[in-house]
Amino acid sequence: MSDIAAIVFDKDGTLFDFDATWGAWARGVTFDLAGGDAEVAGQLARVIGYDLAAGRFERHSPVIAGTVAEVAELMAPHLPGRPVEALVRDLDAAACRAPQVAAVDLTRCLGGLKAAGLRLGVATNDSESSARAQLEREGVDGFFDFIAGYDSGFGGKPAPGQLLAFAQAVGVSPAQVAMVGDSLHDMAAARAAGMRAVAVLTGPAVAETLAPAADVVLPTIDGLAAWLAGG
Numbered sequence: 597m598s599d600i601a602a603i604v605f606d607k608d609g610t611l612f613d614f615d616a617t618w619g620a621w622a623r624g625v626t627f628d629l630a631g632g633d634a635e636v637a638g639q640l641a642r643v644i645g646y647d648l649a650a651g652r653f654e655r656h657s658p659v660i661a662g663t664v665a666e667v668a669e670l671m672a673p674h675l676p677g678r679p680v681e682a683l684v685r686d687l688d689a690a691a692c693r694a695p696q697v698a699a700v701d702l703t704r705c706l707g708g709l710k711a712a713g714l715r716l717g718v719a720t721n722d723s724e725s726s727a728r729a730q731l732e733r734e735g736v737d738g739f740f741d742f743i744a745g746y747d748s749g750f751g752g753k754p755a756p757g758q759l760l761a762f763a764q765a766v767g768v769s770p771a772q773v774a775m776v777g778d779s780l781h782d783m784a785a786a787r788a789a790g791m792r793a794v795a796v797l798t799g800p801a802v803a804e805t806l807a808p809a810a811d812v813v814l815p816t817i818d819g820l821a822a823w824l825a826g827g
Contacts, residue, residue, distance in 0.1 A: 602715040609778030609799025616697035661781035715766040717742035719758035756789035783809035
């Protein structure tokens, strides 16, 4: 794909393995927000599509592709007296502390893409501050020319605002950009922006779900170099 000049990545489930990163973390957060009340924690887990017993998110959990604000709105009815705005702040702070598990060796993979002359960006439905904190902690923030969250002023996926802002920021046509993600929201955002849609399987969605919406489905982002080379 020699016409591709830039790549914009989703974060969770793409750069970072979704279940390995967020599975155990989510259990702690639901109990913390519930003040240790098991019944309330169970209610919170149900509305966000999280299996407390298995320690993982269900395939269609709204957390997988939703924004922090959307998740907070789902939780708020089960936490009387906790306004959505406060929950957003609590969830953002907790996300910054999440122990990220990289899907691949990010330094090697991203370094190789940068060495090939590609411009790189991140478009996530998390907040920009938590995304920057996580990427910095992993030591890979410097590879990216652009990092946007749902609160960066461009909207959230599946709308194309973040993706189009990335293309404008790096000075390339949307048609020369590949959007890489693990969800149908990511694929829809890519289509809406007029970009190539590349799916990876390091999130909860399976190939059969993603394939009809994607130009290609790769096991991980390590497969990008060969795909770009036409292999």
